[in-house]
Amino acid sequence: KQEVTQIPAALSVPEGENLxxxxxxxxxxxxxxxxxxxxxxxxxTSLLLIQSSQREQTSGRLNASLDKSxxxxxxxxxxxxxxxxxxxxxxxxxxxxxxxTFGDGTTLxxxx
Amino acid sequence: xxxxxxxxxHLVMGMTNKKSLKCEQHLGHNAMYWYKQSAKKPLELMFxxxxxxxxxxxxxxxxxxxECPNSSHLxxxxxxxxxxxxxxxxxxxxxxxxxxxxxxxxxxxxxx
Numbered sequence: 001k002q003e004v005t006q007i008p009a010a011l012s013v014p015e016g017e018n019l020x021x022x023x024x025x026x027x028x029x030x031x032x033x034x035x036x037x038x039x040x041x042x043x044x045t046s047l048l049l050i051q052s053s054q055r056e057q058t059s060g061r062l063n064a065s066l067d068k069s070x071x072x073x074x075x076x077x078x079x080x081x082x083x084x085x086x087x088x089x090x091x092x093x094x095x096x097x098x099x100x101t102f103g104d105g106t107t108l109x110x111x112x
Numbered sequence: 113x114x115x116x117x118x119x120x121x122h123l124v125m126g127m128t129n130k131k132s133l134k135c136e137q138h139l140g141h142n143a144m145y146w147y148k149q150s151a152k153k154p155l156e157l158m159f160x161x162x163x164x165x166x167x168x169x170x171x172x173x174x175x176x177x178x179e180c181p182n183s184s185h186l187x188x189x190x191x192x193x194x195x196x197x198x199x200x201x202x203x204x205x206x207x208x209x210x211x212x213x214x215x216x217x218x219x220x221x222x223x224x
Contacts (some may be wrong), residue, residue: 004154033179043116043202044215091157093210099168100213102155111206 002027006103014111015078020076021075021106023090028068032093035064035075037086037106045091048075080110115139115221116216118203119120133219135203135223143209144186145190146178147202149218155202162209193223 005028013019016086018039022034032051036044048057048064051071063076073090085103116137124133137144146158161180162187174199177189185204200220204213 034212036215041200041218041220043118043217044204045210045215049212055133079146091155091213093213099160100157100210 001100002030002089002092002094002101004101004103006088006106008069008106009104010107010109012109012111015080015082017075017080017110018078019080021077021088021090021108023027023073023075023103025071025073025092025101027092028071030068030094031064031067033064034091034100035073036091038089039086047088048088051095057077077108080108081110082110082112084108085110116203116205118201118216118219119217122222124224125190125193126224127195128195130189130191132190133188133221135188135216136185137184137203137205137214137216138213139205139207140186141207142183142203142215143206143211144180144183145206145213146156146186146188147204148212149200150201151199152154157206159188160209165207188195190221193221195223197221198223 006023012044035047050066061078086109089105091102119134143162148156158180179187200218203216203217206213
């Protein structure tokens with residue numbers, strides 16, 4: 001059974017700081033991994049998708065990496081802004097069973 | 113309308129009521145998903161449909177009944193719910209089964 005863990009559970013940083021969010025998974029036989037952000041009481045917004053054959057993806061100030069051998073993914077946020085404050089979730093997607101397993105999320109607060 | 117829409121956005125119901133949640137995707141995707149998000153718990157996958165066929169029922173109680181009349185619409189019929197069923201119910205869709213998922217805004221359900 002796939003288990004996904006996100007560390008830390010919460011993070012508070014001053015504006016402008018670079019930061020890394022971590023996601024680890026137990027079963028490396030994954031299809032792809034997706035990062036989301038969720039604002040309070042809202043749905044999930046897709047940030048980046050990394051397919052199992054890829055090692056990283058970039059979008060603007062965001063960079064996500066994937067290391068299947070170690071069962072880890074990281075989301076790097078450069079020059080953080082107060083608008084980045086949200087909960088960040090990673091999900092491991094398994095095509096064979098159509099299953100997706102989510103982590104508990106990291107709640108990020110960026111202080112002005 | 114674009115993306116994934118869900119109605120209603122908020123729903124309050126008694127334990128003896130029958131209600132339905134609706135999800136519609138305007139992305140031309142072939143797979144649709146229902147998730148439950150409770151406080152302090154990770155997202156739980158409930159049901160998966162691929163080309164209108166149910167492929168996953170993640171041990172969900174029978175008081176939740178899904179319906180997928182076509183690839184664009186997904187319903188979740190609710191009856192005789194319990195207070196612990198109060199949660200945010202999220203719908204998602206993906207182009208391919210198990211692929212990158214796009215979420216709707218969710219329905220906040222409260223069972224009295």
